[in-house]
Every structure is written in structure tokens, then in C-alpha cells.
Amino acid sequence: MATTSAVDVVMPQMGVSVSEGTITKWLKQEGEQIAADEPLLEISTDKVDTEVPSPGEGVVQQILVQEGETVEVGTKLAVIAPAGAEVAAPEPAPAAPEPEAAPPPEPPAPPPEPAAEAPAPPPPPPPPEPPPAPPEPAQTAPVTDGAGEKTFVSPVVARIAAEHGVDVAQVSGTGRGGRVTKKDIMAFVETGPPEAAAPPPAPPEAPPEPPAAEAEAPAEAPPPPPPAAAPAPPPPTPAPAPTPEPAMAEPQAAAGEELEPMNAMRRGIAEHMRRSLDTSAHVTTVFEIDLSKVVAIRNRLKPEYQRSYGVNPTYLAFIARATIEAIKNWPWVNAEIRGEQIVIKKYINLGIAVALEGGHGLIVPVVKNAEGLNLLGLARAIADVAERSRTKKLTPDDVQGGTFTITNPGGWGAIIGTPIISQPQVAILDVEALVKRPVVVQDEGGQDVIAIRPMMNLCLSYDHRLVDGAYAAQFMKELRENLETFDEGAY
């Protein structure tokens, strides 16, 4: 599909609950050719990381949002121009999207009183060639009382100063300590400064329109990029201040420290983990399971599964299968508290926690309707979502709607954990390392003997608001029985 006119690339809606995304990487740069559906950039949302394909074939004419920036869904990210079009010089952005991008608002001198941060002045007739967004005098020049001492500028004085483009320092004050009062500045505005020095023209709010020639493609090219990219004309009424908001104090790295901004996934995890602890009454119960039977079955099935289906029957698949069977008799571990109601799910959407490369991040894809899958089906489904997690091929639907979660840090040798529930679920099962341990068992003659058995701890964190300790223990007891007497035929 060859593009005949310029096409905008916007931040896609990655699921109903996703409202913003972060540009992690541009895979093409301005001026590069791109085919339709060829990956153009990578984005990261609090649900998934994914690639955004190009909506058309042509040239990347303009990249509007830089790597690392987070923007709302629907924000224009880039423009793809028809093939053959020359790349226009980058236009000035319509407005600084991020406070950091604006020129520094404060001079090296001590900053003005906070109240000096006033709304922008109304747009005056555009002066010939103003700088893109120079700092506003009233906001930067410390107001002095003549003796060089700073004085307070009240909210109303700051507003009037900004509306009329007046430098408060030029107004002589009659208030306490020489403060400029509302009356003082009103009189100044009405009659002008005593010495006829006109107030300096206020800077415009928006950058001027670039000369038309710059914005247009050469005549032989297909239609020029739409003028939409040009800055909008100045609004008729004073707009909210385009000045940077008072930024929260940026954390500073001390000696020996290094700062790294949180990505969307990390922020999402941080928010969710904190919220879950604030929501659920977490309790963890640990059971020791003898996996002798599972190990034996797995060893037998493994070659067959791999040969016939290309799937590895992992321990996780066995545990998931046994868990699903146990949930059928203990449905409250697969429930949700919604307001004052207990919502019991007749289906099991099994979340599988998958750690991403290097331990940086975690994603919980969901195997939908897992109650309908046998051991082979589960093994296949888990392998599929794990693979797609690591290759960033999950869709938003893949990570939503879980009803029970299994996490599996045992692969690294962990033997006990107290996982945090994924809201709004009420339980999460933690699969620990399979370890050979000496255990006391009975021999055929009923005598106690010490045997070496493949043992595994399963830890269930549950929401004690809904699930009582006895209920959780009975669920775990049944899960243990399902595993210790694993009936291959039944599953």
C-alpha cells in the first residue's frame, strides 16, 4: 500500500485501561524509507511492550516524540510522507510537550517569589521574529522595592501584570514594605509608567508559523504534508500558562549512585504491588510436596511430548493441572471481592508470571479457560505465552482477566516465598525449587525409614478477607494429593 499523502502515526490504544505509552526506541530515523507494516518504533505501556508498525509506505518525514517520553494515547508520534517526498526541515513543535523541553524558566539569579508564576499574557500582535518561547519578564525578574530587596507579589498583582505585560519591578508600591498592591498596578496599567517607558512587548505564546516554502514539499512531489503540523494560531483568549509547571524536586544522584528513570512497566508494577498490599490481607501457607510420582511420569512423557508435539512437559504444567483440579473443589481461591459481593468464577484464567530478561521486569500473561486444557494443552499454552512474553509479542488481551496466578521462582533455587496477589484476584501460588531431601516414609512393612525424595515447597499467598486459613490449607492439601497421586489418565 503506497502512501499518496502524508500519514500520521499516533500512540495506539493498547487495551481499554491503557491511557499512555512511552517511546522506548525509534527503529527508523527521519529521512529513512519504510514499508507499510514495517516496525517503526517500540513502545512500552504499563501492560505490554510492543512494536508499532508503520501505517503506510514512504519516508519517515518527522519524528515528533523522542525516546523516553511518555505521551497519551492518540498523541501524534511521527509523520510518514509519500515515497519520493523530500523530508522537510523539522518544524518547531506546537508547544513544549514536556516541561523539560522548554527553555529554563529561571535565570541564574534567585528565583522570584512563587506568586510571580502567573498565566501567560494574551497574545499580542506577533512581533517579526521572536524567539520560540523566551522567559516572561514578570516571571523571572525579581521584584524589588527600590532598595534592592525582594518583595511579595500577590496573586492578583501577578495576574494583572501578566495580562498587561507589565514588569512589576517598574511599578512603585504603596503597600506594606513597598509592596505593589492591586491598586498600584491598576493605576500603572491605566496611566502608564511615570517616565513614559512603554512596557516591553510580551513574548508571543506560540512560535510563529514557519515560512510557507519551508513547510512545503517540492512541486513535483505528491501533495505536501498537511498544514496540520504547523502551529495553531494564537488562541483568542489567554490560555493557561505554557510555562513549565513547578516541577517536583528531581532526585539527585549522590556520589557513587546512578539514576535510572523508571520505565512504564516498572511504574506499573510498583503501583500494582503497593495497591495490592493496601487492598488484600495477605497470608502465606507453605506445603511440602513429594513429587516422586510426577517426576516419574514426566520422565516417561518427556520424549514422547517432545517428539510428537514439540512441547516440554514442565513441572509447572503438572502443577498447573493439579491446581486447576483442586480449584474446582475450593472455588473461593478463584474468586474476587467486588464491593460487598464475592464473585465466584466458573472459569479459570490462569496467570503465569514470566520474568523478563535480566530480571528487569515481570509480566503475567493469562492462559484463558485453563480448566478446559489437559496436561498437554496446558504445557503448550504456558510455553506459548512465556515465549511471547520474552519476544514482546503479547497483546493487551493476553495480560488481562486472570483469575488465579502461578509464579515460579523455584527455577533459580528459591525454596520459600510470600508472593503478592495480582489484583483483583485472591490467591497466588508460588512454585519453589524441586530438591532431593531425606524424608521419613514408611516401607512396605509399615516401618519408618529415611528415603531420598524429590521434594518441592508450594506457597500459597491468599487474601484472608475472603479465604480463611483452614480453607486455604484444605485447598493446598488437595493440591498435594493431586500431585502425590498424579493420575496421568485422568488429566
Next chain:
Amino acid sequence: VAEKTYLQAISDGLRQEMRRDKRVFVIGEDVGVYGGAFKVTLGFQEEFGPWRVIDAPLSETAIVGGCTGAAIMGLRPVAEMQFSDFISCGWDQLVTVAAKQRWRAGTPVPMTVRLPSGGGFSGGPFHSQNPESSFAHIPGLKVVCPATPEDAKGLLVTAIEDPNPVLYFEHKHLYRRIKAEVPDDRYTTPFGQARIHREGDDVSVITWGAMVWTAAEAAQQLEDEGISVEIVDLRTLVPWDKKAVLESVSKTSKVLVLHEDTHTGGFGGEIAATIAEEVFEDLDAPVKRLTAPDSPVPFSPPLEKAFIPQVDGVASALRELAEY
């Protein structure tokens, strides 16, 4: 149009409504034979009989509870607390039952509770309080605080007509001190509409009840000094006229919030916060509050004078704002 005292205006309004509407009745301690502690209902029992002007036992719980029941059943009771301070005994009936009834069951509770309030005559800690903010905080109750005879009558009529429980705070120090013309005919004064008691340009005073008059005297003093003060009389606290307050503040850019109630949690805090939230960019000075201090009302006359905001104190607060 005759001149009447604040007290006569209340009495007239009540009598007019009782003549007009048989559902309206009065109940309270000593309201019948004795004519009320302040004589608001003097002669009422003779005119309307003991079943419409009921002497209640010494139990505010019974008075408020009985009125709540009667109102739910369709009558229009007007209860008198002998002193507004005593309403605390009826708190549960008023706050738990009357205020929530409409919300819970959909039934209106058209009752009025008259609350003689305020100090200025050495009534001491049990007979001088201004508990309006406690009730302004309770959703389901309306709170009115007239300052003039005309409003005293018109707001009482509106209160009796209103389908909700209305607390009618009548300031005792205004009873016989304030006299003004009051129309003889029946009229209503709307809730939620402030009255500009005095127009001015330099500083606004937001107040209600007896403090309107204190502010007016102070404003007179300041006029001689060339400072123009605007006085906004809220008239009703629930609902209160935000628009009028914000308009006045936007005009003058300096504001004093004045009340006779104590400081912390007083309704002035709500007004000050609203001004800061909504017209911050119109302010040319910090919002100032002048109130009674956080203490019980003293009995001793000089101490009571130090406790209740006086004309001089208000004038100097206004002067400070004007000079800021």
C-alpha cells in the same frame, strides 16, 4: 410598614404561619403558659390552644424526636430550644434520624428548630454559644442565621415551608437591640442568597448574624479614614451563597471572614478555603479570619468582651488588610 424588633419579627412570622396553616405547631420548654423564655410565643397559647402550643418536658431529645415524628407524619413542627446550647441533648434525634430520613426513606421532614444563640450579655458557657458550624457539617440539615428583622421573618417562613429539617439560629443579642421596618404581609426570604449589607471597594467582610452589625459599625469608622468596606451578610450557611462571596472578593481582592463562633472548625474556615481555591488569582492579601478564640464563652463581662469580636478589633483587622 411598621418598625419592629428582631424578636417581634420572629414572633410575627411564626404567628402568621400558624394562622395560615393548621399543620404548623410550636413545642418547647415554657413556650406555652409562660410565652417562651424570651417571649417569642407570648400570647400564642391563648390564640392557638394548648395542642398547638405545647409545653414540653425538660427533654430536648423528646422535643426534637417528637418533632421529627410529627414532621414525617405530615405536620410542620416548630421546636424551640430554650438556648441553642441545649441542642446537644437532641443531637442524636436531629443528626441520626431527622437529617438522614429523606436519604434513607424518601420521606420529607419539614421541621424547624429555633435556636436562640450567641452571647454579649454574660450568659456564660452554657447560654452563649454559636454552634452553627457543627450542624452545617451535617448533610441533610439546613442552617439559617438572620441578621435583620426583615430577614428574621422571611427566613422563618421559608424554614417552615422547607421540606427539610432547618436550624434557625436567632441571635439573642439582636432580639430587642435591632429594630427595622418589616413588611406586614407574608413573604419569604430565599435560602442561599446573601445580602450585601453595605457596598464597598477596598475590603470585603463575609459574616452573618450579630457580627453583621459589629462589622457595620467598624465599616463606618473606616469610612472616615477613607477605606471603603463591603459587608456580605450570608443569611444562610446551608446553603451558602458562594457566588456572592466570590464576586465581592474578586472585586475588592481583600477579605475578612468574621464570625462569633470559635475559631477552629468554624464555618469561616470553609469560606476561607473556598476563596483560596476558587479566586486565588484575585487576591491581593492573605484571607483573614476574625473569630472568637478556641475557648468556652466566659461569664465575666470584661472577659466576654475580649472573647467576642468587638468593633475595634474588626476595625483594626480591616485596617490591616487595607494597608497590606
